[in-house]
């Protein structure tokens with residue numbers, strides 16, 4: 001039997017609870033939700049300045065991101081990911097900031113791709129990128145073991161896209177990156193589009209038409225009150241109902257069942273066989289009840305919600321020599337006590353609560 005270097009944790013470390021959620025072992029939170037998805041922010045840095053995440057007027061070119069010494073090394077990230085896998089995580093999503101600006105990312109991808117779940121299966125490894133650096137990296141990432149990828153693209157119109165990315169980055173270079181990902185064999189390729197009223201709602205149909213033609217899975221995301229810097233107003237939200245009405249008027253749709261419990265996107269099939277489209281509706285159709293996502297920030301903080309105001313520091317015990325079992329116990333204790341339901345409880349009062357900026361906790 002091949003000697004695995006994964007952390008052999010005491011039996012109680014893989015506590016029951018998750019099994020009640022979806023039949024798989026693992027830790028569950030105070031609302032019975034299993035820890036299944038780990039979003040790993042490998043950097044808080046980004047080369048874009050999307051107004052709904054990192055508005056340029058607040059996060060200028062000289063914004064002080066995390067100092068290098070405060071950022072987890074690739075080895076530290078891989079070790080923590082192994083601990084999360086041992087207590088129930090089944091999916092790893094590499095995020096940022098913009099993950100492709102992190103040097104040697106394929107090295108980390110190879111380490112994460114080698115991880116296994118307690119029953120020996122591979123983890124579902126994916127990555128979300130703004131696509132700006134995808135052209136040169138698609139092949140190295142695929143060769144390192146990345147199976148699939150999500151690219152954020154908020155419009156096909158250069159002027160609109162420029163306004164949505166805050167740095168006038170051209171659409172063509174993201175499209176080149178997507179083509180490179182396809183040639184590298186990354187599949188499926190999903191496209192995420194944040195829709196903000198007054199900025200890019202006119203891009204809904206052109207994007208949907210393009211994704212249908214390209215055979216890509218497009219998900220529209222309702223604009224969210226993440227962090228404290230994007231000046232969010234409910235009036236600027238284009239709701240799932242509105243988006244589906246626009247799509248349905250062009251191509252009749254029917255709802256699809258979720259692939260698994262905890263899936264974020266509401267999925268729809270084009271009746272004419274034009275593929276699938278999704279809507280991630282955190283504002284008008286909150287999905288906290290099945291939320292299985294933990295977030296590991298680049299500085300080693302564990303957050304249990306996208307709208308968290310505080311988290312658990314894993315870097316200090318890690319660097320102080322804590323064992324995998326001790327780290328697992330810390331994570332389990334935090335997750336077990338988790339009762340986050342921000343989107344279900346969203347109100348004027350909650351939007352004033354302290355919240356970590358989205359780019360700092362991995363989206």
Ligand code: SF4
Pocket residue numbers: 282287288289291292293304305306307340341342343344
């Ligand atoms: S608001 Fe928090 S608890 Fe609700 S779905 Fe989002 S991350 Fe999960």
